[in-house]
Amino acid sequence: MKKMTVLILLSFLLVGCFDNRSQVQVTEVEDLKLYEEAEQFVTEYKEAMISSIEEKDFDILEPYLIPNNSFYHSLRRYFDDLIKGNASKELIHMEVNDVLVDAEENDNYFVNVNEEVLLLYLNGEQEQIERHIEYELIKSPELDFRIVTIREN
Numbered sequence: 001m002k003k004m005t006v007l008i009l010l011s012f013l014l015v016g017c018f019d020n021r022s023q024v025q026v027t028e029v030e031d032l033k034l035y036e037e038a039e040q041f042v043t044e045y046k047e048a049m050i051s052s053i054e055e056k057d058f059d060i061l062e063p064y065l066i067p068n069n070s071f072y073h074s075l076r077r078y079f080d081d082l083i084k085g086n087a088s089k090e091l092i093h094m095e096v097n098d099v100l101v102d103a104e105e106n107d108n109y110f111v112n113v114n115e116e117v118l119l120l121y122l123n124g125e126q127e128q129i130e131r132h133i134e135y136e137l138i139k140s141p142e143l144d145f146r147i148v149t150i151r152e153n
Contacts, residue, residue, distance in 0.1 A: 026100040026110055039096045041145040042111045042135045046094055053082055053089050064147055066138070071149040086122035091115070097132075109137040109145070112153065 029035045045064045052060035058079050065072050082089070093116040102108035112134050119127040136148040 024108070024110075025103040027103050029099040029101050029109070035099045038099045038109050038111050038137060038145060041137065042096065042113060043094065045135075045147065046091055046115070050089055050091055052079065053087075056083050064145075066146045066148060069148070071147065088120045090118040090120065092118055092128070107139045108148075109139065111135040111137060 029038065041064075045061075048060050048064060052058055058076060061075070061079075065075070093114075095114045097112040097114060100110040100112070102110075112132065114130075114132050116128065116130045119129065121127075132153045134151050134153050136151070137145045138148050139145055
């Protein structure tokens with residue numbers, strides 16, 4: 001069970017690795033209000049992720065996602081596998097390191113986060129995961145953020 005979850009998690013994270021992020025010129029977000037909005041968005045998403053697993057309700061995550069993109073489908077499979085395995089997830093610590101914006105297309109944002117989570121399995125096994133991840137966000141015309149992908153750095 002533990003190996004399967006790790007493989008699923010790795011495939012989930014690898015989906016975010018196949019992009020052109022290395023070709024994007026970014027600058028720090030200087031607008032404090034915008035920085036705080038992006039920071040709040042990823043924090044609320046992470047809390048929603050934990051709640052969605054506890055309540056076995058993927059719909060809780062819908063307001064944070066772009067429907068029907070590859071990340072959406074990968075996240076859905078990851079969520080379903082956690083639910084099938086009766087696993088739960090706890091957020092131990094989350095810290096936003098910086099919020100960057102695409103210098104050319106200023107509706108793309110990159111939020112770098114250190115996080116520590118605990119996966120709890122039905123058989124009593126626990127797995128503590130510490131990682132540095134990057135949320136790639138897009139700001140919609142309605143001025144809402146949505147997650148394009150999440151990748152491990």
